[in-house]
Amino acid sequence: MRLWFPSLLVVAAFSSAQPSAARAQAIPRTADGKPDLSGIWQVLNTAAWDIQDHAAQKGAPGGPGVVEGNEIPYTPAALAQKKKNYEQRATLDPETRCYLPGVPHITYMPYPFQIVQKPTEVTILYEYVHTVRYIFTNNTPHPKGPIEWWLGDSRGRWEGDTLVVDVVHFNDQTWFDRAGNFHSEALHVVERYTPTDADHITYAVTIEDPTVFTRPWNMSMVLYRHKEKNFQLYEYECYGFDFEKIYPYPDLGAAR
Amino acid sequence: MKSNLIVALGICVLSTAALVGQESRPWPPQKLSDGQPDVQGIWAATMAGSTSLTNPISGGEDFDQRVSGKEIKRPSRIIDPPDGQLPYQPWAAARQKQEEKDYEHPTRPEHIDTQHRCLLSGIPRLYTIVPAYKIVQTPGQVIFIWDEYHAYRVIPLDNRPHPASNVKLWMGDGRGHWEGNTLVVDTTNVRGARLTYIGDFYTDNAHVTERMTFNDANTMTYEATVTDPTVFTRPWTMRIVHKRRPDDEVWENSCWEGNVNPDVWLDKK
Numbered sequence: 001m002r003l004w005f006p007s008l009l010v011v012a013a014f015s016s017a018q019p020s021a022a023r024a025q026a027i028p029r030t031a032d033g034k035p036d037l038s039g040i041w042q043v044l045n046t047a048a049w050d051i052q053d054h055a056a057q058k059g060a061p062g063g064p065g066v067v068e069g070n071e072i073p074y075t076p077a078a079l080a081q082k083k084k085n086y087e088q089r090a091t092l093d094p095e096t097r098c099y100l101p102g103v104p105h106i107t108y109m110p111y112p113f114q115i116v117q118k119p120t121e122v123t124i125l126y127e128y129v130h131t132v133r134y135i136f137t138n139n140t141p142h143p144k145g146p147i148e149w150w151l152g153d154s155r156g157r158w159e160g161d162t163l164v165v166d167v168v169h170f171n172d173q174t175w176f177d178r179a180g181n182f183h184s185e186a187l188h189v190v191e192r193y194t195p196t197d198a199d200h201i202t203y204a205v206t207i208e209d210p211t212v213f214t215r216p217w218n219m220s221m222v223l224y225r226h227k228e229k230n231f232q233l234y235e236y237e238c239y240g241f242d243f244e245k246i247y248p249y250p251d252l253g254a255a256r
Numbered sequence: 257m258k259s260n261l262i263v264a265l266g267i268c269v270l271s272t273a274a275l276v277g278q279e280s281r282p283w284p285p286q287k288l289s290d291g292q293p294d295v296q297g298i299w300a301a302t303m304a305g306s307t308s309l310t311n312p313i314s315g316g317e318d319f320d321q322r323v324s325g326k327e328i329k330r331p332s333r334i335i336d337p338p339d340g341q342l343p344y345q346p347w348a349a350a351r352q353k354q355e356e357k358d359y360e361h362p363t364r365p366e367h368i369d370t371q372h373r374c375l376l377s378g379i380p381r382l383y384t385i386v387p388a389y390k391i392v393q394t395p396g397q398v399i400f401i402w403d404e405y406h407a408y409r410v411i412p413l414d415n416r417p418h419p420a421s422n423v424k425l426w427m428g429d430g431r432g433h434w435e436g437n438t439l440v441v442d443t444t445n446v447r448g449a450r451l452t453y454i455g456d457f458y459t460d461n462a463h464v465t466e467r468m469t470f471n472d473a474n475t476m477t478y479e480a481t482v483t484d485p486t487v488f489t490r491p492w493t494m495r496i497v498h499k500r501r502p503d504d505e506v507w508e509n510s511c512w513e514g515n516v517n518p519d520v521w522l523d524k525k
Binding site: 136230 | 289355364365366367370373375376392394401405406407408416417423425426427447448449450457459460506507512513518
């Protein structure tokens, strides 16, 4: 495939010089030398259920968290709110209403997503509720605001091999997970996408929200490339309002 | 209906934008690294609207005709059969009439059109709506991303097989190839869906073949041939012309999040 042609050249050059590095395929690159993040990716963790260390419960897999140091520095009032969210999560969790899940939550939903990279814009198509996100990489600033978007406004830049994305202009209607971890509309997210070889991206996130947290805190996880032959995104049209019972309409099961 | 007003406002905004969208772009188009003609950018249908395929009046015209009581006629989008009508089987023609009544006077949640619930409208319906969409091309694929409903479709050009036939997708599953400046897309795996507000429909047995011919730097002729032996007596083809729009940034368009309990839409009389 033409997409991979530059990367193969790099591998060939690299492996002759450094045999130990040949096992891991080198990072694919675009014509302008930037890492090419294009492809279909997915996390292999349980952060969508709880971003902190957690044991399994019925219907919810357990696993190590993705928060560095595991502690989230809530203010005392916010910590009380988090506990209330957790206790009432069956009714309060915005995910049950199929809203766009916010950033970085959309990244670690247990569904694949496709990165489409262009020099001035990186588009991410997520399978979960067909979420679309544009990351503008043309040196433009955030719009002035105030704006409250579900996914915020994303402006990216390259620092070496890392795509750094600054995201602001959120609403306060999304959670970080199903365990009640939350933020306000003052949320400021910095994402760092660093490819470590052809098939892995280290995804590091800094969360800042002075109305909810006493200091910035970090998450870190790995994004894995889907390598299955002919892998493609399907759809997850979220089924709020019991739509699966009423559409498609007309229901022509009898006619068929 | 409230949606008609919103659509009418949308048309006012977009028709102004059309005048400034004709930027100078090379024609014939430049070739991308994998040989595809470069047709990237923002596009939208002209004379758009989901009211009807056979009398495709806009939402604004639909509103006018309801207020004035005077019927407005527009040329049918159906180019085959030549009479411009959808070739329904008798039972399906009756069903369409019933669907039209259900749309006007919804008494059950399923009578509400999927567009009003912000669900994906599928193919070819999304090529008839007013809001714009964006074409992005990368090696081996063409991607369409709609402003409305954050709908998208990724069309691989490598002739890979479709998913198993029991997989039904709101957007169907498209496989494309270029014939000169025409993108030909074969779409299977669709879910049965309404095609218009007046109750036109196909079932999940439908097969859609699209031909998107880029006529010049700013014009694309969209044609879709729908084959569904469950509903129609023969295949039929629709046509709608699309124009390029300015390359503005696309900002978040959340539709679903305004969803309310369907009861508030239903006709209680």
